[in-house]
Amino acid sequence: MHVKKEIATNGLRVNVISLGCSKNLVDSEELMAQLRHGNATLTDESDDANVIVINTCGFIEAAKEESVNTILSAVEWKNEQQGRKVFVMGCLSERYRDDLMKEIPEVDGYFGSNNIQPVVERIGVDYKRELLGERYLTTPQHFAYLKISEGCDNPCSFCSIPLMRGLHKSKPIEQIVKEAKQLSSVGVNELILIGQDTTYYGLDLYGKRRLAELLYKLGEIDTIKWIRLMYAYPAKFPLDVIDAFNNVPSIVPYIDIPVQHISTPVLRSMRRGVSGQSTIDLLHRLQDGIPGLALRSTLIVGYPAEGETEFEELAAFVDEGFFHRLGVFTYSQEDGTVAQLLGDPVSGEEKERRRAKIMNIQQKHSLNRNLELIDSIVDVLIDEQDNDTYYGRTMWDAPEVDNQVIIESPRRTLHTGRFYKVRVTDAMEYDLFGEVV
Secondary structure, eight states: OOOOOOOOSSSOEEEEEEOSSHHHHHHHHHHHHHHHHTTOEEOSOGGGOSEEEEEEOOSSHHHHHHHHHHHHHHHHHHHTSTTOEEEEEEHHHHHHHHHHHHHOTTSSEEOOSSOOHHHHHHHTOOOOGGGTTOOOOOSOTTEEEEEOEESOOOOOTTOOHHHHHOSOEEOOHHHHHHHHHHHHHTTOOEEEEEOSOGGGTTHHHHSSOOHHHHHHHHHTOTTOOEEEEOOOOSTTOOTHHHHHHHHOTTEEEEEEOOOBOOOHHHHHHHTOSOOHHHHHHHHHHHHHHSTTOEEEEEEEESOTTOOHHHHHHHHHHHTTTOOSEEEEEEOOOOTTSGGGGGOOOSOHHHHHHHHHHHHHHHHHHHHHHHHHTTTOEEEEEEEEEETTEEEEEOTTOOTTTSOEEEEEOSSSOOOTTOEEEEEEEEEOSSEEEEEEO
């Protein structure tokens, strides 16, 4: 996360450390907007700061460990010089605040998620409600995450998100469109729609799912060239979204749909609200209904109800080649979840074996798809530059998690945030190489 330093008029120099997912990053960017308007200096370097704010993640054990270690490092930084302060917010703090206060009392304040006002005020800046939705972007200026909802109503047995983020709460369409226009006004031309469950959007606020309507409204912003849909929960998927994909030119043919597993007994134990066959039917319907669609998904291996038979069913499913992009997590037992009652019978070594097998299968499909693109011409959005080497993405790739297109261009200067026609010249499992035409 990169910020531009400015001169503070109130002596506050704040280093915001954002851990975890893109939803956390949006919260951090809203916090920084408030601080910036309160005349605080924002800095990437802790040595330049007198305040550190850590926006924590508490989703799985590895994320918890990273958050705790970051807090401990910040406390060491605080103790090196009088007057320094450390504040902690976010998911880990929401869920384990009492334990953290007891174990790490040197922190000056612990705050939960979904409410940045007390954090801003405790730092010493007046909270401005008129800045609602305004962000201090830390992504490259041409793309931004747009959070359309908060929390989750799904009862997944393995997931602690409702414990940390609460139940689903949609933002009004008008507010989201306003935020999108604000982002567009500062140069954003790609919006990445996020939420704990984007397909649930609108049900709590309007009495029905209104994701398709939201997509149409966002598509009316002609300065936004790409709209990308993430975190689309498969149960009760609103099929009118398919029409939106076909009727709104700026919606790219890409859906991130976390299926987690394909074995019906495992899905039932996970409380996902779908069967294996209904999941496959939905994937086929999406592929048939949206030309050129790239599907991205995440899976969990080593869940307590996953025996060897269920795992092999999952492996065979992945080998059918549904997914252009795929991430695999090993099961992490979480306190307070329904699945905690099942224990954690699969060893860490076995979980890693299963994860590696799935990724090896996916790697084969990813390579074959990339090889098929050689000699084709694709639209590429340039994300970054390193001397004469440029890194970009196709419409089938989200930032940070998907493929890159690598372009050597010593004779022609390319510009980040712009689109170029690129001929694919070579391919690897997760990268394309090309030249601008």
